[in-house]
Structure formats: C-alpha cells, structure tokens
Amino acid sequence: MRTQVVIVGAGPSGLLLGQLLYKAGIDNIILERQTGEYVLGRIRAGVLEQVAVDLLDRAGVGSRMHEEGLPHHGIELLFKGERHRIDLTGLSGGKSVLVYGQTEVTRDLMEVRAAEGLTTIYEASNVSLHDFDSERPRVRYTKNGQEHEIECDFIAGCDGFHGVSRASVPASAIHNYEKVYPFGWLGLLSDTPPVSDELIYANTPRGFALCSMRSLTRSRYYLQVPLTDKVESWSDEAFWNELRLRLDAEARERLVTGPSLEKSIAPLRSFVAEPMRFGRLFLAGDAAHIVPPTGAKGLNLAASDVGYLSESITEYYDEKSQAGIDTYSQRCLSRIWKAERFSWWFTSLMHRFPAEGEFGQKIQEAELEYLVKSVAASTSLAENYVGLPMK
Ligand code: FAD
Numbered sequence: 001m002r003t004q005v006v007i008v009g010a011g012p013s014g015l016l017l018g019q020l021l022y023k024a025g026i027d028n029i030i031l032e033r034q035t036g037e038y039v040l041g042r043i044r045a046g047v048l049e050q051v052a053v054d055l056l057d058r059a060g061v062g063s064r065m066h067e068e069g070l071p072h073h074g075i076e077l078l079f080k081g082e083r084h085r086i087d088l089t090g091l092s093g094g095k096s097v098l099v100y101g102q103t104e105v106t107r108d109l110m111e112v113r114a115a116e117g118l119t120t121i122y123e124a125s126n127v128s129l130h131d132f133d134s135e136r137p138r139v140r141y142t143k144n145g146q147e148h149e150i151e152c153d154f155i156a157g158c159d160g161f162h163g164v165s166r167a168s169v170p171a172s173a174i175h176n177y178e179k180v181y182p183f184g185w186l187g188l189l190s191d192t193p194p195v196s197d198e199l200i201y202a203n204t205p206r207g208f209a210l211c212s213m214r215s216l217t218r219s220r221y222y223l224q225v226p227l228t229d230k231v232e233s234w235s236d237e238a239f240w241n242e243l244r245l246r247l248d249a250e251a252r253e254r255l256v257t258g259p260s261l262e263k264s265i266a267p268l269r270s271f272v273a274e275p276m277r278f279g280r281l282f283l284a285g286d287a288a289h290i291v292p293p294t295g296a297k298g299l300n301l302a303a304s305d306v307g308y309l310s311e312s313i314t315e316y317y318d319e320k321s322q323a324g325i326d327t328y329s330q331r332c333l334s335r336i337w338k339a340e341r342f343s344w345w346f347t348s349l350m351h352r353f354p355a356e357g358e359f360g361q362k363i364q365e366a367e368l369e370y371l372v373k374s375v376a377a378s379t380s381l382a383e384n385y386v387g388l389p390m391k
C-alpha cells in the first residue's frame, strides 16, 4: 500500500488533519488502535476557541457545531463564597468561545471522513514507524492477525500521550519538559440542566470545582481530588454532596442532580516534547504536549498544531517548498508554551496546594482579588482564555 501521509491516531488531531489534507487534495490513511465507538466514548474537552472553530469550518465540518454549539461570552470565578464575572468578549475585543464537546467534534469528523470514503483502519495493532529519517518512511501494523505495510512521504504522530510515535524517536533526539500536579480531576457527566448560564471556576477551602456543560440539558462537573482517590469509591451521591459544598449559596440552590452518564478521574500534568519534527515524522496534539485541563487548552492546541501541519504539508506539494515543514516545530512550540504557561498559571491559581502552606494560600487570595478588580489582569485572563492568534 502507498499513500502520501500516514496519520497515526484517530482522535481529534488525527481526524482533523486527515480532513484538512483531503481538502487540499492530499491522500492520507489513518491508523487507530481502538474501535470508533471506543474513541467516541472518551469524555474529554468541552470548550472551543475561535481558532479551532475556524479550522473545523475550513475542514468543512462546522455545520452542526454552529447549530448546536453554545457561544459563551464570559466565565465566573468563585472564591471566598462570591462569584465574579470575567467579561471575555468585552475584554478581548469582541471574541468568544464555543461550548461544543470533543465527542461531537470527533463524531462530525468521523462522519465526514466516512462519507468521503476515506480510509481509517480501526483496531490496527502493533503500529511501528520506520525510516522516517529517509525520503521513504514506512508504517507497519497488524489487523485481524495479518501484517501490513504502508509506504508514504510523511508520518503524522497524532496518537496521544501514550502513543507509539513519540516513543519511536531516539531518546538523544528529543527533550521532555514535565511537571505533575499533586491532584486529579474527578469528572461527572449528567443529563441535567447546567447550574448556571456560564462556566463557574471555583477556588474553595475544599478544593477546586468546575461547573461546565455540553448543552442546555447536559452538564459536566469536575472536582479536585487527591491522586489516591479511586473513581469506584465516588458514588454519584457523594459527588453531588461534595460539589454542593464547593458552590455558593445561589448555585447550591439551583443545582439539579441526576444519575451520572460517565465518571472518571484524570491526573493533571504539564508536558512538552521538543522538537516536534524528526525528518519526515511530525508530532501533533497530545503526542507532543499535555496541559492541565484548567482553561480548556488541550483540544485547542491539538487543533492549532494540525492547522500548522496541514499548511506545511500542502505547501510542500503545491509549491515544492520545504519552508513550512522546516519551521513547523518552532511555530507550534511558540504557541504551545504560551498555552502551557496559561494552563499552569490558571491551575496554580484555582486549586488548593496544601504543601504551599498559609503563605501560598494568602498569595493566591491576593492574586484572585487583584485579577477580578484590575482591568489589566482580567484582560490578560480573557485574552488567553479565548485563545491567542495562530499567526
Ligand atoms: P487523543 O485524543 O489522545 O487521540 C489519540 C488517538 O491515538 C487515540 O484515539 C488513541 O487510541 C490513538 N492511539 C494511541 N496509541 C496508538 C497506537 N500505538 N496506534 C494507533 N493509534 C493509537 N482537554 C480540555 O481542553 N478539557 C478537558 O476537560 C479535557 N479533559 C481531558 C480528560 C482526559 C482523561 C484526557 C486524557 C484529556 C483531556 N483533555 C481535555 C485533553 C484533550 O482531550 C486532548 O488534548 C485531546 O484529546 C488531544 O487530541 P489528540 O487527538 O491529540 O489525542
């Protein structure tokens, strides 16, 4: 088999890259280890920046997103029992974000790929990458017990943090930067109306809480929990009780509870691998970097990476130019480190860090008060939350 680009991973970055390349007339095959249903079953991000919305539009998959997505113009910060609104749109020169879940983005991309008759090989095991430091890279995989090989011009590693692509690069050629946080997020999804029109980020004595949503009838809530907690030991009732304790009186009153559709614990991590290109192998999305979820940058960064990558590969074929490919890593990393900084800062501001002691706690309170009172500080939050420009 031969194609122009082999994409490893059918998460949002792999699927979006496949569609952007297809639109540019570039053949690609996606190899995915799991089934399509499994990929859709993972409940993850929920907030899209304008940059991601524009890329999904460019890929021709924006119609349901615009019909069903909820534009949000502000967020609320809750601390010391009071909520303070950050006017994202007013402070960012008119920008907003769109609440539309990663599951829906993935479903839209899968459907359009199937409708165009493009090849995605699900349940591909033993994926291995070869000769990406030459002009003729190859990718091998096993499907139904049979081995296959695809020859290609480029390999895109869109296979997430635990994928094979980054692991295929010799350790001497890559540098990893990492910070792990001493807690995780316990998330719960339920078919209940959201507690508020806008997202609430809460810093409370019992730890962080986030009230988010997927639609006007589906809510997504998160609680900061110790890393030692097991999801099995959190009943729905225990979750709702704990959430109530972390809300202000009005939200507590309005909270509608119900059975969970999904519940899971995610550890929090900051991680960047540099560079993101090795000959004819490119890393994109979670394969190259992880942000702690506070501020919802993970999916948005995955989208901007593949925006840069699709442009670079298109330029290579259309204009016979290597320039985009040669600067891919540097352009991505410049945007990634700014989102890493923002996600680390917002995580540090909103969570409880017992090891930081009373002094750390006081500094956090002072910063929160400054943030909601100072136009300069809240403008910076708004500018980063709605997303920095790609160029
Ligand atoms: P992924 O979505 O991880 O997709 C990678 C794909 O590659 C997967 O389908 C995987 O099965 C496949 N794959 C892996 N290894 C192989 C292999 N060897 N061969 C073939 N295929 C392979 N972001 C937010 O903004 N907000 C959130 O609330 C949020 N919550 C999250 C919760 C969790 C538990 C996790 C893990 C992430 C969360 N994120 C969140 C981050 C966001 O979901 C990711 O940034 C986004 O999924 C990145 O997309 P991706 O396509 O790069 O990687």
Ligand code: DHB
Binding pocket: 044, 045, 046, 047, 199, 210, 212, 213, 220, 293, 294, 295, 296, 297
């Ligand atoms: C969601 C997740 C986030 O990390 C965030 O900052 C906002 C929303 C969500 O899953 O809905």
